[in-house]
Amino acid sequence: MSTEVRVPTLGESVTEATVATWFKKPGDSVAVDEMLCELETDKVTVEVPSPVAGTMGEIVAAEGETVGVDALLAMISEGAAAPAPAKAAAPAAPAETGGESIDVMVPTLGESVTEATVSTWFKQVGDTVAQDEMLCELETDKVSVEVPAPAAGTLTSILAQEGDTVEAAGKLAVLSTGAGAAAPAPAAAPAPAAAPAPAAAPSSGKDVEDAPSAKKLMAEKGVSAAQVSGTGRDGRIMKEDVQKAIAAGTQAAAAAPAAATATPRAPVAADDAAREERVKMTRLRQTIARRLKDSQNTAAMLTTYNEVDMSATMALRKEYKDLFEKKHGVRLGFMSFFTKACCHALKEVPEVNAEIDGTDIVYKNFVHMGIAAGTPTGLVVPVIRDADAMSFAEIEKAIAEKGARARDGKLSMAEMQGGTFTISNGGVYGSLLSSPILNPPQSGILGMHKIQDRPVVVGGEIVIRPMMYLALSYDHRIVDGKGAVTFLVRVKEALEDPRRLLMDL
Template sequence: MSTEVRVPTLGESVTEATVATWFKKSGDTVAADEMLCELETDKVTVEVPAPAAGTLGEIVANEGDTVGVDALLAMIEEAGAGATSPAPKKSEPAAPAAAPSGEAKMTDVMVPALGESVSEATVSTWFKKVGDTVAQDEMLCELETDKVSVEVPAPAAGVLTEIVAAEGTTVDATAKLAVISAGEGAATAAPAATAAQAPAQAASGAGVKNAPSADKAMAEKGIDPASVSGSGRDGRIMKEDVAKAASAPKPASVSVATAPAAAPRGPVNADDASREERVKMTRLRATIAKRLKDSQNTAAMLTTYNEVDMTEVMALRKEYKDMFEKKHGARLGFMSFFTKACCHALKEVPEVNAEIDGNEIVYKNYVHMGVAAGTPQGLVVPVIRDADSMSFADIEKAIAEKGKRARDGKLSMAEMQGGTFTISNGGVYGSLMSSPILNPPQSGILGMHKIQDRPMVINGEIKIRPMMYLALSYDHRIVDGKGAVTFLVRVKEALEDPRRMLMDL
């Protein structure tokens, strides 16, 4: 008994289609609903399933033929009643055995959530290679964004069968990174590693033909097939894939964020060159360089200095640090005093806590305090939200927790966004004085420095006091010199007499 394979309904106002690809050939065994061929119309691509199980007989419409709705495409010779397999045609080899029941289940590995305003990332390291067995939640690779590194866990256990985005590739927030196969067929599902490493082969690998209309569209638009992700069977590039690639916004960079151009190097002799090492900037380092240079180019940045006598803070800390740690489970450091002092001063000088948005100044009636932290990967600034309403203990706990997460590379994007003012402590590295650079779009940043005993004149007498230089860098476009100096003096007064903070003076 024969069954006809005909063109399905193509949609409203669509009367014809082109046969793009046959996935089967005459004599092949087919299962019911297995895809036989693919048709292309002006609007969509249509897959044609087998209406019955059996053997594919005559193919009436070959690849490239134009056919109308309900046109005959091929014939399927159904197996006889009770037969376990269709009879082979005369002079033809027997049809291959049916596929094993334990087929591998394919799971896509997608880019995880990158955070607000982050649209792309760079694949920095793959911890696994094609063919490796992976456990669920095992780390597969690491992505770098402009601000943090993001680890990508395996969504399921199985075998890593394909790596779509190789190291150094820039991917958007919805991109596919790899494919994991699970099930009985997983062990044989992995392709050769060399073929899987090239992301372009996912779309147009050897032996996979693109749709004719897609090839024509790519030639007309000058689009490289390697840059188009195919949605058709086995990664075939379809006409709509080309249209999507043509309309997609072009990434600013192919691999990493572009760092500010540096002055060209002078001549280097061969002996020196042989002892040098060139290392490509990480995405994070390049972004730090770009943002800091943009800050200098955009803001009218100016720095004012003062010094603070740390005697009272040090005495207070020494007296209560043991009781503080016993009650709150956190060490009493200097950062909570400086955070509180800055929050106190920002209430009096709100423009230091503001930002410019076009032709408007946005005043913040809250303080989200950024605390700059150095990590092996570079400088990051986690944000303590609503620091102005937090206690000393809450601030110390938040700083300790975020500092640890920063060093471990575990900070999320949300934890580094929305800061209104920043404190940077160069004193932990021994810096005696520096001019911190603004963290845009913020208008102020306080630089702390090393505490050093110095001779000071106190009531006409020379005494040794623990002194620290303070530096406030500010955006002179909205912060006048009077406001900047007033802010720094208020911080100084609060630290030299901590009781002022308790009494809101």
């Protein structure tokens, strides 16, 4: 029986790739999930695993060819001899105990995420584990990923220690289903150390064909092959290798100026230093810092303010909250009112819901609402998709569910991607006024604040009303002042008279 190997999904807006390297040739035995070839897109390198165990058959797309999504790459003939490569790492186990060695691999981390840090191992070498029992936790730029045991057995070796950085589809550990599986650990451990050896040899060989995109980039940037260390098969230079070499050269050139411009840490007395604690920033915190700074550096960010009398919204909520919770099984909060008000305003001022792509403006005829949520590890922004088509109850349920998953670190990458506008509620922490920072590539973010009784003039008289300051930060490259102010006024009007939302006014 033959199985087709096809081009996998390459990512949003990516329709084709170049076949960079074949790791197998016709006649080779392959195991399930063993890497067959490497595809190169304009953004990332994609590895293609074998869907079945068997023997490599015809290769349809040769190295250097351009292929589209779902195009046929090769054929595999399923056979019994193929699993041999998977057991090569620990041959002693099956021979002595009848068990089977199973690799614990890094799971799919999400679109555009290529590496993670091993944060915690819940098991030690020699421990017995059940199938799907959590072995370790990985930390990516945005979320924590738990790695379950692929089968019941004994943990025979840990290849990536806590604090190590691992790549997507990398090997974390080895399990054995045999009773005496702990013994192979010393034999398995040297395997990762031996893996880099082939990469060193190609430096002396000149007959290795580099990736087409790599050669093009080297020509454009004036970089010679001698300046680049290839990480592809047999030392083949990939596009990412050229980019790393260019970045390394840039960093080296900028090292002296950077050291001069960076604010040095003030001298600390010895007795004070002894009482300090230095903790490495988590990947999530580093990403938050980088993205927020990138947002400031890229967008022409401006903030406009207004205030809203929350009397009508609070009265409506008070009147119906018990009936609402009884019918829908979820509490009626203020976030559904603000989400509805923003969706209503975004229809009138669509540029606040748009984004810039090069020299184009991309208008979104839908609202994927990001709701910023503080968690013990940092700020995350889960996205409620098609919020403009949801009812108050559906919005409240989605916010409650996403918020709970965010606090537990269970959000997936997909749940935090694709947002078109964001709401950030600093009022829950007591903030009276702030200027939120854009969540790129979005062009607008609404900042909510604390509801506070203040004296205001209504009908010529001074009265006490529950007031809230609203802040809209927007990208002035795409949103003009008129549009920003109009958006904020429409949100204010909808909250001060929620009936307008029902009448689409």
